Amino acid sequence: MAKPKIATTSLAGCFGCHMSLLDIDERILELVELVEFDKSPVDDIKNFTGRCAIGLVEGGCCNEHNVDVLREFRRHCDILISVGDCATMGGIPALRNTVPLRECLDEAFVNGPSVHNPDGKYPDDPEIPLILDKVYPAHEVVKIDYFLPGCPPTADTLWEALVALLNDKPVELPYQLVKYD
């Protein structure tokens, strides 16, 4: 039987959650025995090659590209997991949600202390995805099946959750793995 496939992505995140995944150390060898990676920065596969059992989403949606990727993940994955606080709640990027968009862009591209932008225009290359009015957590854009809290969730949290799901067991993480206080 073919190994189940896993896809991962980092949207409006910092790749910290992916780093945490790598933090499972030598268990990564076990993981490769268990699964095959599909679209993911881990193996640099850019497009889905088929249906995946699990999709791990890091980060929320701050621009329209994020929305596209997230929707694609939803269409291709049986189980979609919000990994980390940005995917779950918006996290640090969502700090801008209380600031009007124009002020954000002005600070970033016009008025910022280290900005040199004599004509005062925002970058407008069509390759640059348009920014959303605010940062949305993943579950406000698509249906999410599981949430793994943490900034980032520890390697053990990720490992336990993945192993449980891959073995058709209920995801019942011990309190120590999901408490952050």
Place this chain on the structure above:
Amino acid sequence: MAEILEEAAIREICQAHDCNRARLLDIARAVHKKCGYISGHAMNLIADELSTHRVEVESLVSFYSFLSDKPRGRIVIRLCNDIIDQMNGAQLVGRAFSEELGIDFGRTASDGAITLEHTACIGMCDQAPAALINDVVVTNLSSDKAREIVRELRQHTDPQRLVKHLGDGNNAHELVNSMVQNNVRLPGPSIFSPVNRGEALRKALVMSPAEVIRAIKTARLRGRGGAGFPTGMKWEFARAAPGDRKFVFCNADEGEPGTFKDRAILTERADRVFAGMTIAGYAIGASEGILYLRGEYAYLRPFLEHVLQKRREDGLLGDDIFAAEREPAPPKPAGERDVHRRPGTAGRRPFSFDIRIQMGAGAYVCGEETALINSCEGMRGDPRNRPPFPAQEGFLGCPTVVNNVETLCCAAKILEEGPATFNQYGSEQSSGTKLLSISGDCRRPGIYEVSFGIELSEVLEMCGARDAIAVQVGGASGEMVAPDQYDRTICFDDLCTGGAIMVFGPGRNVLEIARSFMDFFVEESCGYCTPCRVGNVLLRERLEKILDAKGEPADLEYLEALCRTIKTGSRCGLGQTSANPVLTTLKNFRKVYEVMVQEDREGLKRSFDLQRAVAEAEELCGRESIHNHV
């Protein structure tokens, strides 16, 4: 010059209240009346006179909706916007007010004369739409009347002159002078029976306090405000609590939307309420009582003060009540009848009791007993932690009994005619009668005194609402009942209510109604605890999402879970019941929700609108989203 005069006036107001910090609410109300608002400077002055901090004054002013820290018109029009008023056309009336004044709600006309505001239920659902114009109640409004009112006010600036026809009963009393109608459709054997003035109190004073409490217990009287706590037990706790100074509070902060029974009791049977308070005072060993009257009922105050004064003059209140009967009476001229003289009261110890009226200032949460006590102490109406319960530690730390207006009426009636007469109505667990205030889509809205245990269907028959599609029992915090449950009964074990019955006829949307109730709770939450302050907003948001046809089945589970959190996590009765509109409609009207929610086949969220989310960036960056070309 004007400033100096105003300063003197504010200091005078403080001194008239003995610069007593506990009277801050009264002082703030008086200053507000004098100056039209409470400026920062006035706050400083008050704080200075009361030897307290300005923040205490500011915090109080910001809490009560009838107090403002910004200049307002000499005339404030407060249009009631509860669901029943909305159903009766409050929106049209509001638009008429708004157009005629040329201002939006929350604004003051440019000449500074008139301010226009919305307010929560003012206890006039049976004659909706209604509004408060300063203290004057205007009822049965229409857009034409609204325009007429504005024109008249511009001419004579006297709200009282808007009252052209007086209401029935004591509403026409010269000290009430109101167009409010009692609408007592069914006077029953207890509350609205004729008052035999002084009788209940006389009988109580013949007994020992313990016997009085026993009589209340034998009658199995339970609180009429909605919670149904056994009154006798409450009195007993207060009696047993240590302390020389104790208090009796009458809770006339009738704020539960759809409730207006206390309005009629206070208008028609104030004597009975005060007798009940005096009896409670005798039973628990208190000599001071406070009637907490909601700000919306300020028009009743002069009349109630008059009733109190009359009781003092007749020896039914004040120092040494029934003194003449306790001691040998001085010889009277022949022919003069001494109505108070009866055998039996001689030999008891003197009993003194007096009552003062504390005005509220527009805060629903003050109906919660500990919030009410805080309010009387001149603080924000935030509820307190319990225990200690007020019966142990209440007003000023003293044992305090807080009873509903109707409960005290019942207590007086029990003493008047004995527990057995009271008991013959109602059921084992719910004895006596209950006042229902019925409003909404029915032909005969008003007040009905019924025996506990009456079926809801019978109530609907009575008020002319056979085609009701839903009935909200117990006000906003109560239960929405569906037609297949109209055989349920009004009593403490089934449909428990402080009296509010709101009837909804064909064509009404229960979700819209629930949303309107959530608007109310979001507005009235005191904000102290997070489950209530935040939870109610989230509930409303999700409800709106469903109403916008953007909901998904998972939203119903979310609502249920959130309701449970708010219910169990909140600090006082407001939060513990605020989720009920959602919870009970989810339970009894599940189908209405289910047709509104839908799962997306691809697992996308229907509530997420990409086009709207990028619209601003499109404008700022001057190019279109790539999604527009897909």
